[in-house]
Amino acid sequence: MAKDKIKVGVIGLNDRGKYLLSLLLGMEDVEVTAICDLDQKLLLESAGKVFEKYGRQVKATTDADYAIKRDDTDAVFIFTSWNSHISLAYEAMRAGKYVGVEVGPGASVDEAWRLVRISEETGMPCMMLENCSYGEKELMLLNMIKKGLFGELIHCEAGYMHDCRFFADDLKNERAFHYLRRNCDLYPTHGLGPVMTWLGINRGNRFLTVSSVATKARGMTERYKSRHPDFDGEFRAGDLVTTTLTCAGGETALLTYNCASPRPYSRGNVVQGTKGIYSEYVGKIYVEGHGENDKWDDLGNYREYTHPLWKDKEKIQGLGHGGMDWLVLRAFVEAVKNGTDTPIDVYDSAVLAAVCAIAEESAALGGKPLPIPDFTDGKWMRRKPGVKSPYSLEGPGMWE
Numbered sequence: 001m002a003k004d005k006i007k008v009g010v011i012g013l014n015d016r017g018k019y020l021l022s023l024l025l026g027m028e029d030v031e032v033t034a035i036c037d038l039d040q041k042l043l044l045e046s047a048g049k050v051f052e053k054y055g056r057q058v059k060a061t062t063d064a065d066y067a068i069k070r071d072d073t074d075a076v077f078i079f080t081s082w083n084s085h086i087s088l089a090y091e092a093m094r095a096g097k098y099v100g101v102e103v104g105p106g107a108s109v110d111e112a113w114r115l116v117r118i119s120e121e122t123g124m125p126c127m128m129l130e131n132c133s134y135g136e137k138e139l140m141l142l143n144m145i146k147k148g149l150f151g152e153l154i155h156c157e158a159g160y161m162h163d164c165r166f167f168a169d170d171l172k173n174e175r176a177f178h179y180l181r182r183n184c185d186l187y188p189t190h191g192l193g194p195v196m197t198w199l200g201i202n203r204g205n206r207f208l209t210v211s212s213v214a215t216k217a218r219g220m221t222e223r224y225k226s227r228h229p230d231f232d233g234e235f236r237a238g239d240l241v242t243t244t245l246t247c248a249g250g251e252t253a254l255l256t257y258n259c260a261s262p263r264p265y266s267r268g269n270v271v272q273g274t275k276g277i278y279s280e281y282v283g284k285i286y287v288e289g290h291g292e293n294d295k296w297d298d299l300g301n302y303r304e305y306t307h308p309l310w311k312d313k314e315k316i317q318g319l320g321h322g323g324m325d326w327l328v329l330r331a332f333v334e335a336v337k338n339g340t341d342t343p344i345d346v347y348d349s350a351v352l353a354a355v356c357a358i359a360e361e362s363a364a365l366g367g368k369p370l371p372i373p374d375f376t377d378g379k380w381m382r383r384k385p386g387v388k389s390p391y392s393l394e395g396p397g398m399w400e
């Protein structure tokens, strides 16, 4: 029977964690029972927020182990940074908890496999909380794809294009460690998550190969040098990284990462099918037989394809990145309440984690295509439609 209310622990309370904690505190069917951060100051700040909301203290600890191995939690949210995500996820699944883990670049394919094995052994779901999979445009495109508007898909593009040179200001930040030492797409999941849903990855389709090339690294190095003229080092992460993926279904996908250049934010979504195309850069859509022949059309003429989760946009748009933070948390919470698998499941989470590591190796080999493991171990060919839920992200071939 579905639970009316779930109890959760929250680990990692800096900018991202504290914001998502505030969203969780606003949910009537969620009770935060433990909070954790290595940093006492951040811990106390969040403890104050929880007290303000509940009128009582909850367990506040600097020990993640203590926050995880508790009888009074159903689920653990991991909002720490990139070096601890996955190992904390292992620990939480082993403790019998649902895991909701923030996005980040995986370190190795083995690490992703372990995520799958531990989830299979413990029966505990693990969801990488890729909020862009619940973006308004991304879900509208999923809806259009499911309804056959684009025909059969042949190619998708997406990415993370965001001027993040400010991360070079503080080399103590965990992300800077990666920018300094890893030459790859360090934030593939914002593009990859939606692309996976559009292409039905792990559900009738799978990625076969990853090939990635990176430019020279200038943006972060120049930013750091401008403040520390004596610095004679180099950041390793190329300013612009282009990654191509091939699929068992015959489609290709292109991911772009551009986080160290002056440029406005974009996720560069493109969906090309046998009947039409949407392009974020053009800001328009073209579908054969709709609108004028050979002319881009306004997306506004396709409002009927608004995803049901976005029909009440006004209610959610203030709730994190235009509302998608709220939706991804709700998707996870609903799964925990109903005791079902999460819509982004452990196989998806493994792909989301592993692509960075494989692309890193490919870039080191000058763009050599490398295989991506089938984390489902063949299940992608025979999976039945998953849980029927408003938050389901199942793509072509898997819906009612």
Ligand SMILES: NC(=O)c1ccc[n+]([C@@H]2O[C@H](COP(=O)([O-])OP(=O)(O)OC[C@H]3O[C@@H](n4cnc5c(N)ncnc54)[C@H](O)[C@@H]3O)[C@@H](O)[C@H]2O)c1
Pocket: 011, 012, 013, 014, 015, 016, 017, 036, 037, 038, 039, 042, 062, 063, 064, 079, 080, 081, 082, 084, 102, 103, 104, 129, 130, 131, 173, 174, 175, 321
């Ligand atoms: N999906 C999105 O739109 C989005 C947006 C921002 C950040 N993020 C992701 O959220 C995560 C957190 O982002 P941030 O900017 O707050 O990171 P951050 O590095 O500034 O903060 C991480 C916090 O986790 C704590 N921490 C680290 N290891 C810990 C451990 N073992 N036990 C307890 N606490 C620990 C640190 O003390 C720190 O306070 C990152 O992975 C980031 O990629 C996602």
